[in-house]
Amino acid sequence: MAQPEPTQEDNLTVEHEHTTHSQGFYLAIGAILLVLTVTTAVVAFINLGPFNPVVALLIATIKATLVVLFFMHVKGASEKMTGVVVISGFFFLAILLTLSLADYMTRSWR
């Protein structure tokens, strides 16, 4: 691995892997999150039958995704590992929930 003669700065330099968005951008995302919060609260008062929890979780997931992608800088991160780590975390949680449900939903338990 050919390297240029290392200078003092080489030890200091850190590449910024993520393009930092503007302040306005982050405020906009924050505003969207607040709007979604109000939305989910308001929609809860509308009777959608079995879809109430679905809509609530969908909105929550959209909010969480926005936080992960933009506030936690996962979008635009130069390291693909970050995305892999995030997804695997939720994936294994999904396994815990799904396979446990496979038991509970196939027996009558009260």
Place this chain on the structure above:
Amino acid sequence: MHDSRAITSSGSTNVGSTQVMTADHEAHNPALLHHFADAQQQKNAASLGMWLFLVTEIMFFGGMFCAYLIYRLAYFNAFAAGSQQLNIWMGGINTAVLIVSSVTVVLAVKAAEAGKRKLLTGYLVVTVLLGMTFLVIKGFEYAEKFEKHHVPGSTFNFTEKFDDNGKQIDVNPKEAELFFSLYFVMTGMHALHMVIGCGLFSTLAVLAWKGHFTANYFTPIENGGLYWHLVDIIWIYLFPLLYLISRHT
């Protein structure tokens, strides 16, 4: 010959290697730890480490979400009745508080990147204040639970019904107690993480004020921010799951 990837040990002499000059150390970024080849590697390592820790937090809370999911399916009426007794205003305002605090965290990172010490410190302090606001509101909420006798244990007394579109449905108080048990452990564990977050950010604020961070080194701010955002995300899920089970009356 100085190779930035070679071992620059702190003075230990190994057979066959040249004596390392301590002058080399003064040339390094003081935040660079010796076992890393360069600052980029250190930053990448710290970042990956933090993300892995967040995964453990997801699985940690996940266990409680699992319990919640199963009992909600089994005891829907009681869970709905319990949810209807929660203070949606306090829960909603707390959600907004946390969202705003996540914005201040992101702006703190941006300020750190720009090397703006005072702005960084300011945003960190505001974040802590918002976190404390959350905890104070939570405290009021818990007090309200206590007054209504909705704290599980010997004082628990649940006589409210599940209001299903006007129809009043009776609810087994034991099942309602289970809802409140989960409510308290889940929000309690979340609140504990908020306290830790406030402590963490207070420390970061003090360090920032002292000029510990530069435009080239602000990894603890970024990683602390990741932690704060995760705690926010957990609340983003807790709010609808606990407060909004069945609000259409």
Place this chain on the structure above:
Amino acid sequence: MAIKAATPVIPANQVPKLNYLTNGYTLKSWLLTTDHKRIAILYLISVSAFFFLGGFFAMLIRLELLTPEGDLMQADTYNKVFTMHGIVMVFFFLIPVVPAILGNFVLPLMVGAKDLAFPRINLLSWYLYIAAGVLFLHCMLSGGVDTGWTFYTPYSTAASNTNVIEAGLAIFIAGFSSIFTGLNFIVTVHRMRAPGLTWSRLPLFIWSTYATSLVMILGTPVIAITMVLVVAERLLHLGIFDPNLGGDPVLFQHLFWFYSHPAVYIMILPSMGVISEIVPCFARKRVFGYKFVALSSVAIAVFGFLVWAHHLFVAGISLYAALIFSFLSFVVAVPSAIKVFNWTATLYKGSITYATPMLYAFGFIGLFTIGGLTGIMLATIGVDVHVTDTYFVIAHFHYVMVGGVLMGYLGGLHFWWPKITGRMYPEGWAKLSALFVFVGFNLTFFPQFILGYLGMPRRYWQYPPEFQVLNVLSTAGASILAVGYLLPMIYLLWSLRYGPLAGDNPWGAAGLEWKTASPPPTFNFDETPVVTWEAYNYDEIPEPKELEAPVAR
């Protein structure tokens, strides 16, 4: 064996005078070290101490079971004894033994790094282990726990009047020790490999340890929250797991085993990694099917998360869930079998020598296969209904845990002992110990398969007289096994002072750790290695020179 003055095999001017052991002699330099090698030694001492504590409880169990009557202790005491044995062995020995000792020591050397990614967190990890250990010791001394290491509710949360809370908290803390170790390993392997060391050139011990670390990160938090809920329920009478209060005890079992099954893969995967290092070295051959062995480690880690409810077959889960988990349990055996086939194929036409590590490796392959096959038997619902909660299950998991994990550990300890200490252990005594371990182990646990099949339940302190002969055989085996464990304590300590100096690479082994001095300097390498060769390049590495009369002085 007369002990004469040490005559070094290696000329004095090649002895590394300054190494990680001699770099500071104060207690503070050890207790505040961030050197992964010293931390590994700290773990070696503390984990070994807990091993002998767990062994002491095992001895009490086997003594009680010599006779059919419950004559050595009360039933309640017996409950505590097997609980202590289980908790100590699972959480304080099996989980940390290979990762925290061998992993900590060898992993940075193997990837060509100066240390782990987070040395201070590594030290914190050890202190958390010690804190958990102290808390648990206090729990034991104040009466212990009698719930079984599995803490099933509602007995543990509502009925038991023993110190469940302390035990639960100790496990919680030990869990974080484990999490931080795993986190360190993953980041080190991802970010700190030496130049040229691509993933497909990594030693298989690294692949296994990496897979283990994935399990530690993803699984351990769930036991942490489960223990928190148990403690909360016990303190506050919450009822999450109590049927009287609307809860479901099976939910506890789901949450408990979601971690505790992957936990057994935390235990076995690193040992499998050790075998993957030993077999090619003592067969002087590359590992057959390297990619398959590497990926099988990851496959075991992932699939290991899908099978937990095979511990709940008779607990009241639905038949459909049981069928799903039974099928998945069959699937998870496949990657383990792939490893066994590949090790065997590595041996074929190899130039095999029988040093102690290789003896342990052979023991591992045979005993792990038996343990694994009996695991398949248990995964078969029809069989499991018959033998669950009998000694068949106990024999199965001791075959994989002791015949597998422990033999792998002992093999690895002997394999890397020259690297860790700079000294060779006495080969004759080591081989004898391995024999004691193998014979003692089989005599202890094979009769237990039969006992279980014949119906002797586990966790019972008395049994029908017709089971006595097999129990006596088992206890006799345990005595022999104990000798096999005590001998290494003696000769390994002996070798620290009187063992012949080992040199950099006494085995002629592949791997970066053998390219630095024995013992290594504090920062591992004089110059960062640049890797241009594939793993296990035994066709290029010369045979090791015979050490001069290793035991004679």
